[in-house]
Amino acid sequence: MENQQQLYNQYQKIKRFVSVDCVIFGYEQDQLKLLLFKRIIPPAQGEWSLIGGWLQEDESAETAAMRVLQYITGLTDIYLEQVHVFSKPDRDPGGSVLTVVFNALIRVEKHSNQLIEKFGAKWFAIDEVPPLIFDHDEMFKIAFDKLRLKGTYNLIGRQLLPEKFTITQLRNLYNAIFQKQFDPGNFRKKVLSLKMLEQLEEKDMSESKKGAFYFRFKDIEDSNLYEPIFRNAIKL
Amino acid sequence: MENQQQLYNQYQKIKRFVSVDCVIFGYEQDQLKLLLFKRIIPPAQGEWSLIGGWLQEDESAETAAMRVLQYITGLTDIYLEQVHVFSKPDRDPGGSVLTVVFNALIRVEKHSNQLIEKFGAKWFAIDEVPPLIFDHDEMFKIAFDKLRLKGTYNLIGRQLLPEKFTITQLRNLYNAIFQKQFDPGNFRKKVLSLKMLEQLEEKDMSESKKGAFYFRFKDIEDSNLYEPIFRNAIKL
DNA sequence: ACAAAAGTGTTAGCCGTACACCCATGT
DNA sequence: ACATGGGTGTACGGCTAACACTTTTGT
Numbered sequence: 001m002e003n004q005q006q007l008y009n010q011y012q013k014i015k016r017f018v019s020v021d022c023v024i025f026g027y028e029q030d031q032l033k034l035l036l037f038k039r040i041i042p043p044a045q046g047e048w049s050l051i052g053g054w055l056q057e058d059e060s061a062e063t064a065a066m067r068v069l070q071y072i073t074g075l076t077d078i079y080l081e082q083v084h085v086f087s088k089p090d091r092d093p094g095g096s097v098l099t100v101v102f103n104a105l106i107r108v109e110k111h112s113n114q115l116i117e118k119f120g121a122k123w124f125a126i127d128e129v130p131p132l133i134f135d136h137d138e139m140f141k142i143a144f145d146k147l148r149l150k151g152t153y154n155l156i157g158r159q160l161l162p163e164k165f166t167i168t169q170l171r172n173l174y175n176a177i178f179q180k181q182f183d184p185g186n187f188r189k190k191v192l193s194l195k196m197l198e199q200l201e202e203k204d205m206s207e208s209k210k211g212a213f214y215f216r217f218k219d220i221e222d223s224n225l226y227e228p229i230f231r232n233a234i235k236l
Numbered sequence: 237m238e239n240q241q242q243l244y245n246q247y248q249k250i251k252r253f254v255s256v257d258c259v260i261f262g263y264e265q266d267q268l269k270l271l272l273f274k275r276i277i278p279p280a281q282g283e284w285s286l287i288g289g290w291l292q293e294d295e296s297a298e299t300a301a302m303r304v305l306q307y308i309t310g311l312t313d314i315y316l317e318q319v320h321v322f323s324k325p326d327r328d329p330g331g332s333v334l335t336v337v338f339n340a341l342i343r344v345e346k347h348s349n350q351l352i353e354k355f356g357a358k359w360f361a362i363d364e365v366p367p368l369i370f371d372h373d374e375m376f377k378i379a380f381d382k383l384r385l386k387g388t389y390n391l392i393g394r395q396l397l398p399e400k401f402t403i404t405q406l407r408n409l410y411n412a413i414f415q416k417q418f419d420p421g422n423f424r425k426k427v428l429s430l431k432m433l434e435q436l437e438e439k440d441m442s443e444s445k446k447g448a449f450y451f452r453f454k455d456i457e458d459s460n461l462y463e464p465i466f467r468n469a470i471k472l
Numbered sequence: 473a474c475a476a477a478a479g480t481g482t483t484a485g486c487c488g489t490a491c492a493c494c495c496a497t498g499t
Numbered sequence: 500a501c502a503t504g505g506g507t508g509t510a511c512g513g514c515t516a517a518c519a520c521t522t523t524t525g526t
Contacts, residue, residue, distance in 0.1 A: 011290050015251030018323075018334055054249050057332065061323040085321055085336050087254075087297040096293065098254055098334070100321050153385075168505080186489065188506070208504035209497040404478080422516065424479070444477035446523040 017097045020065040021052035021136070023083065023143035026108035027160040030169075031125045032176035033108070034140065036132070038120040043093055044133040050140070051121070052099065061100040069104055074115050079105040079159035081150075083143045091135055101139045103147055105159035126176065151177050155196050157217070164214040166204050167191060196220075253333045256301040257288035257372070259319065259379035262344040263396040266405075267361045268412035269344065270376065272368070274356040279329055280369040286376070287357070288335065297336040305340055310351050315341040315395035317386075319379045327371050337375045339383055341395035362412065387413050391432050393453070400450040402440050403427060432456075 024035035036048045053068040055061060062080055069078045080102050087098040108123070116122075124130065132140060150156060156177065157170050171187045191197065198218050203211035260271035272284045289304040291297060298316055305314045316338050323334040344359070352358075360366065362380070367373060386392060392413065393406050407423045427433065434454050439447035 011292055013253050013290050014293055016254050016291060017249050018252050018254070054247050055252060055323070055334075056247055057250055058325050059323075060325065061321055061334070082321060085297055085318060087291070087295075087336070089294050089296065098291075098297070100323070166505090183489070183491085184505080185491085185507070190488085205497095209499085210495065210503080210505050211497080212505055402478090419516065419518085420478080421480075421518085426515085441524095444523085445525045446476085446478050448478060 017095065018055040018061070019052050019097055019099045020055060020061050020068065021050045021099050021101045021139060022065055022069055022104045023050055023101060023140055024069070024104045024106055025147065025160065026106045026123060027173055027176070028108040028123065030172040030176065032173065033123040033125055034129055035106070035116070035121055035123055036129070038122075039133060040120060047133045048130050049133045050101075050136050051119075055100075061102075065100075065102045065104070069106075072115065072119055072121070073106065075106065081105075081146075083146050084139070086135060086139065093134070101143060103143050107160065107162060109162055127179070148177055155191065155194060155217075164200055164202070164216050166207070166212040166214060168207065168212055170215075253331065254291040254297070255288050255333055255335045256291060256297050256304065257286045257335050257337050257375060258301055258305055258340045259286055259337060259376055260305070260340045260342055261383065261396065262342045262359060263409055263412070264344040264359065266408040266412065268409065269359040269361055270365055271342070271352070271357055271359055272365070274358070275369060276356060283369045284366050285369045286337075286372050287355075297338075301336075301338045301340070305342075308351065308355055308357070309342065311342065317382075319382050320375070322371060322375065329370070337379060339379050343396065343398060345398055363415070384413055391427065391430060391453075400436055400438070400452050402443070402448040402450060404443065404448055406451075 026033045026035060035051070037051045039045055039047055039049045051068060051072060053064055055064045059067070061082075065080055066078060069080075070076060083101040083103050085098065085100050089096045091097070092099075126144070129140065131137060147156070151174065157165070157173055160173060161169060167188050168184070170191060171182050171184065174182055174187070196218055197215040200214040200216060202214045204214055205211045262269045262271060271287070273287045275281055275283055275285045287304060287308060289300055291300045295303070297318075301316055302314060305316075306312060319337040319339050321334065321336050325332045327333070328335075365376065368376060383392070387410065393401070393409050396409060397405060403424050404420070406427060407418050407420065410418055410423070432454055433451040436450040436452060438450045440450055441447045
């Protein structure tokens with residue numbers, strides 16, 4: 001028993017700087033996009049990076065990430081999900097910093113572009129992401145992998161697509177996430193079989209002569225959490 | 237642009253205590269088990285908890301978790317995986333602490349029971365876990381869910397089973413993880429079709445008259461990372 | 473011979489995939 | 500009428516789940 005005591009005593013409580021970084025995904029013009037920021041302070045000034053911030057005294061990591069995102073986009077109620085913690089003591093040139101990385105899913109249409117321009121931000125198509133500072137490249141890779149994994153057992157889109165959307169738009173989102181072309185007919189049948197969407201009266205007439213019915217996500221939370229949806233979306 | 241500056245300046249770099257907690261899984265006697273510790277210091281003295289420790293100056297969270305596990309079990313090369321970060325400022329009665337939770341997978345047979353007894357530790361069957369201190373209940377739940385999710389697209393067992401094991405043992409592990417009975421014949425065929433195991437000459441004669449061939453995991457790392465294996469293991 | 477676990481074979485049904493086909497409508 | 504995307508139907512192949520069946524050997 002004295003050994004457990006030792007485990008607690010031998011090593012001190014030591015404080016460390018804690019920050020959050022946000023991998024902000026958006027969807028626009030049939031493309032999955034990533035919001036990046038041109039760093040305005042040294043080191044690595046002028047290079048692209050994720051946006052982040054320092055954890056304050058009375059904040060959880062989630063709260064801090066939300067605060068940063070709200071400040072940048074003006075949006076409240078952004079969807080957040082923890083991705084990974086980066087904590088190697090030498091990972092940040094400015095000293096030992098522990099960083100919690102979050103995925104943030106945003107409706108691009110909803111937020112003001114002016115706000116974003118003020119911060120030197122730019123949306124990049126997911127397959128045209130430039131090199132990022134420090135270990136942000138790895139952060140993005142892990143974050144994107146996590147988003148894709150989630151997409152195989154959860155229907156993604158509630159937070160990325162507009163309130164009402166067509167099945168084709170949803171399919172384009174999946175095409176973008178998994179970088180493959182889903183079969184239109186099969187995708188429709190699969191998605192509707194999940195009974196997570198409800199069809200609206202209204203049609204979108206902008207994409208075709210016939211028009212496509214709008215759908216929206218039902219109000220229930222994403223339930224069947226572990227049911228495989230697109231089983232073979234990610235290939236070897 | 238001045239606004240991004242503001243985001244960096246307005247909020248200070250503030251340090252916070254950082255700890256790690258380990259959800260230690262083991263497998264013994266056809267049961268998935270969790271290693272818990274009787275807390276010897278106030279508050280909540282005498283109650284069961286996960287084991288943890290303080291992050292030191294020159295450590296990553298992974299290093300700290302590994303140090304704690306090594307100290308407890310005497311093992312090196314323990315399999316670790318990040319689970320989640322808990323960082324609500326009021327979650328620890330002793331002050332604002334950010335905790336990184338890890339899953340640790342251990343071969344029960346390999347480590348000394350004496351070491352564990354010295355620390356007031358005890359293995360609990362996964363369905364007989366007692367109430368835990370603070371938010372450790374939630375930590376365990378999230379950690380177990382994560383292990384199960386992983387089990388649906390990865391073959392779990394490399395780190396939990398002995399070096400050589402029978403298919404029946406592997407199946408019992410999956411029975412324990414998913415709390416259901418996998419069909420012996422189908423499980424065997426499925427697992428072998430993954431070509432991740434190699435059959436040894438030797439047989440285990442202890443469980444049956446006929447004897448069962450031992451298998452071992454091939455040396456390659458767990459590759460086909462996203463291929464669904466047991467698609468419907470977790471039911472709604 | 474029997475029991476009991478190991479291991480193989482068989483079948484029916486479900487599901488994913490590919491692709492043909494019809495629908496509605498603006499030009 | 501025809502081109503275009505929306506939406507439905509079908510047919511094949513592979514996989515899963517259930518379970519029957521064979522093998523092996525200690526008692």
